[in-house]
Amino acid sequence: VTQPHVPLHEWFLPQRQRAHETLSKYIRFKPYLQKMAQQANPGCNLQSNSCLGLHIRHSDKAAGRRQIPVEEFRVYAEAFVQEGGQQIYVATDSLLVLQEIQQSWPTHVKSRIRSLGQNAIRSKDTKAVFDMASHHTTNQEALVEILALSYCQFMVHGLSAVSESSIWINLDLHYRSVNLEDTDHIDAETFATLVKLSHHGEPVTKLPLPPQTNKFYNQLLLPESSSTKDASSCDGFVGVLHIAAVARGSGPSHAFFTSIANQLLLAERFNLKPWIHLSGPPAMSSILHDPKAHVSVNATKRTSGYQQLQLLADKNEWHLPHVDAVNSPTVQIPGSNLWSVYFEPIGPDWNHDSCTNKPLFVLDSNQVTEELEKRTQWAIRPWRLDGVEDAIWNPSNQKRWNEILWNMRQTGNRIVSQYLHVREPIRKRAAEVNPIHSSHDATCLAVHIRIMDKA
Known part of the structure; x- marks a missing residue:
């Protein structure tokens, strides 16, 4: 929910791990409930009597969840039996589900089916079972179903607290279950392979899974050292421009390229040595800052002042403020490692005397x-x-749109080529998703389609 970019199966894992740890520590079923579950689904084991749990909820399923047709479960049940599976435990709240299975499923599959029994409370329509009998009775049956499903080595299910609870009890089901409401779930043929590998003793880590996030996106890149080939003396420079901020609310592309490039241009115009040491929260955009990946770094520098460049509003031109001579105090300059996580650092050599005596803007x-x-x-x-006036965008009022962009793109290309060097892990990942071919015949068309938040 809070990570829509993460596949559902992957998103569930850390929650299931925490839940399994908690249940193992605190929750104990009463012996009579364990006995009822064992009677309903006895003797399950992966070696000689493997069991497939099917949780098919139909009566009152709501809250945006799909009522899954019984036929979708059938192909997985057939794949399970085909690969040597022995027992199929059906947990359902609907009498109609059991009737459909008995009427339409092949004999070699339905002959292996177990359930809580004919005396269980089940709905004949969309009425919830907990509205049909005493709550004590429905509580017991729900708990027995959860426990009986957890005895299985495989499971096919939808989104439900019942199936989820059984996975919390038996965490191996995370790797051997299929969530039919997950749009990335494995198909029946892949499930057959999963069953076969499991019967042959393969560990859960070797089983086929739904698509996972590329491991690149889950690793935290450590920031580069501030000692880089770009760190050099400040001889010949008027001062140092501390690039600490980006445009308000800007995302990665605007912040790391537009905002940074323009400040690098500003540094060039005033002969300032650029130093990129971006601010941390709350000054930095929440769109950019990630508390798991970015940490605060207070740089200790000997400087002769910490000034702000000023803009003359009437002429739309920048100028340097006057800086009084000071005795190079040691100051703590707040910031974060945000830039050096993704790019090679840009900055002066603060151990060099020529830098410590320069004013900092x-x-x-x-x-x-x-x-x-x-x-x-x-x-x-x-x-x-928004807010760029005609006199700024096209002062002569004679250039076409593509001419205006061409001039800016040339400048941007020079700045990016000279200063912005993306770190090796990111370049490697880009080459993986779009490999560079040496052949001149292997041309590539780039298509960028932005839909979600364009404004």
């Missing part, structure tokens, strides 16, 4: 957003941003 997020990106004539932009 900085822009805040508002200056980057309103003054640099919207009101500065020479700034580069991915499109005409």
Whole structure:
């Protein structure tokens, strides 16, 4: 729910692991409930009497969940039997489900079916079973069904607290179950392979699973050391431009390219040595900051001042403020490792005397957003941003859109090529998803389709 980019099966795993640990520590079924479950689904074991649990809920399923047709379960039951499966335990709240199985499923499959029995409370329509009998009775039956399903080595199910609870008890079912409401669930043929491998003793880690997030996206990249080939003396520079902020609310592409590139251009115009040391929260955009990957880093530097560049609003031009001579105090400059996690660091050699004696300048997020990106004539932009006036976007009123973008793209290409060096793990991942071919005949068409939040 909070990670829509993560496949459902993968999203469930850490929750199921925590739940399994908690249940194992605290929850104990009464002996009479265990006996009822063992009578309903006895003797299950992977070696000689493997069991497939089918949880088919029909009567009152709601809350956006799909009522899964019985026929969808059948192909998995047939695949299970085909690969040597012995028992099939059906947990259902609907009498109609059992009737359909008996009427339409092949004999060699339905002859292996077990259930709680004919005396169990089941609905003949959409009425919930817990509205049909005493709550004590339905409580007992629900608990017995959960426990009986947990005895199985395989399971096919939908989204339900019953099936989920049985997985919490028997965590191996996470790897040997199929959630038919997961759009990425494995098909019956793949499930047959899963059953076969399990019967041959393969560990759960070797079984076929639904698509998983590429491991690249789950690893935390450690930041690069600040000592890089770009770290050099400040001889010949007027000062140092501390690039600490990006445009308000900007995402990765705008922040890391547009906002950073424009500040690098600003540094060039005033002959300042650029130093990228981005702010941490709350100053940094919540869209960019990830508390699991980015940590606060307070840089201790000897500087001769910590000033802000100022913009003359009437002329839309920048100028350097006057800096009084000071005695190079040691200051704590707050920031984070946000930049160095993804890019090679950019900055001066603070151990070099030529840098410690230079004034240090900085822009805040508002200056980057309103003054640099919207009101500065020479700034580069991915499109005409809101608030950019005609006099800034097309001062001569003679250039066409593609001409305006071409000039900015040339500048952007130079800045990116000179300063922005993406780290090796990211370059490697890009080459995996879109391999670079040496053949000139292997051309590639890039298609970027943005739908969700375009505004």
